[in-house]
Amino acid sequence: MTVPATAGNLGPGFDALGMALGVADEVEVRALGSSQVTIEIEGEGADTLPRDESHLLVQALRAAIDHVNAPQMGLHIKATNRIPHGRGLGSSAAAVVAGISAARGLIAEPEALSAEIALDLATKFEGHPDNAAPAIYGGATVAWLDEVGAHASPLAIAPEIETAVLIPGSVLPTKQARSVLPAQVPHTHAAFNLGRAALLVNALAGRPEDLLAATEDKLHQHYRADIMASAMEMMRYLRDQGLAAVISGAGPSVLVMGESLADSFLTTGDAKWAKGLGGDDWRVIHTVERVPGATALRI
Missing domain, CATH: 3.30.70.890 (GHMP kinase, C-terminal domain)
Structure with missing residues (x-):
C-alpha cells in the first residue's frame, strides 16, 4: 500500500484544512500464524523507529482490528519510508493511516473499516483530523470534529493549481x-x-x-x-x-x-x-x- 505525505492547516485553516502531497510511504503487511511481529524499515526513520508493538503503524493496525472485533495476528511489515520525519508533512498520520488500511486488507469484511471509520480511528491517535483526512481521501479536504467523532469532506482543486x-x-x-x-x-x-x-x-x-x-x-x-x-x-x-x-x-x-x-x-x-x-x-x-x-x- 501507499500513503501520501500531507500538509495540514494550509495557512488559515488551522486543524481543519489539509492536502495530500506528491511523496508517499510504501508498506507491505503480511499476517503470520504466530504472535510474532517483525518489521523491516528502509529510508526515513530506519535508524530510530521501533521494530515491535510500539511502532505507531502496529498500534493503529491493532486498534482497527479490535474495532471490528477481529482476531489479532502476528505481523511481518516491510516499510519504505519516503515522507520526511519531523518536518510538518504528516509522517505520523501516514503511519496511522497505513496501519488502519492494512487492517482493512487483513479482515474478512473490509467495508467494516470504511473511510469514515478510518478517519475517526486515525483522529483518536492524531488528536486532530487535518492530516489524516487527505491521507485517506487524497486531494484537499476540510475536516472537523463533533460529539460523534471526526468527519471530512473533499475539496475541489482546479487542475491548474x-x-x-x-x-x-x-x-x-x-x-x-x-x-x-x-x-x-x-x-x-x-x-x-x-x-x-x-x-x-x-x-x-x-x-x-x-x-x-x-x-x-x-x-x-x-x-x-x-x-x-x-x-x-x-x-x-x-x-x-x-x-x-x-x-x-x-x-x-x-x-x-x-x-x-x-x-x-x-x-x-x-x-x-x-x-x-x-x-x-x-x-x-x-x-x-x-x-x-x-x-x-x-x-
Whole structure:
C-alpha cells in the first residue's frame, strides 16, 4: 500500500484544512500464524523507529482490528519510508493511516473499516483530523470534529493549481511546535482566519489569483516564529515574490500553492537557489496533479 505525505492547516485553516502531497510511504503487511511481529524499515526513520508493538503503524493496525472485533495476528511489515520525519508533512498520520488500511486488507469484511471509520480511528491517535483526512481521501479536504467523532469532506482543486513543498534539513517535533500556541487568541484574529479559510476554499476551486490573500494567517504561524526561524524566513521570502507560501502543518517545511511553479524554480530536487536561506539547506517536492489518498492492494 501507499500513503501520501500531507500538509495540514494550509495557512488559515488551522486543524481543519489539509492536502495530500506528491511523496508517499510504501508498506507491505503480511499476517503470520504466530504472535510474532517483525518489521523491516528502509529510508526515513530506519535508524530510530521501533521494530515491535510500539511502532505507531502496529498500534493503529491493532486498534482497527479490535474495532471490528477481529482476531489479532502476528505481523511481518516491510516499510519504505519516503515522507520526511519531523518536518510538518504528516509522517505520523501516514503511519496511522497505513496501519488502519492494512487492517482493512487483513479482515474478512473490509467495508467494516470504511473511510469514515478510518478517519475517526486515525483522529483518536492524531488528536486532530487535518492530516489524516487527505491521507485517506487524497486531494484537499476540510475536516472537523463533533460529539460523534471526526468527519471530512473533499475539496475541489482546479487542475491548474500545483503544489511545491520546500523541506529544510532541520527538524521540529510537532509536540514542541504546538506547545508554543496560546490557549486563547483575539476575536479579531479568529474572524480574520475564518474569512481567509473560506476564501482559500474558493481559490483552490478555480481562483488562483486569490491564493496569496487566501493563505494569510493570524492564528498559529507567527506564534511559532522563534522556534522555526528558517521556515519563517523562507515563507516570507516566497510571499514577497508573490507566491502563496505557508508553513506546512507544524513546520518547518514550507508549502507553496499556485500555477506554473516551475517558472519560479520550484521543481523537484535540491533548491540550490535557496541554499543558506534562513541558515538552512532546502529541497523541493513539486506536484502537478491531484494526489490520491491511501491505496492498498490485497494479495
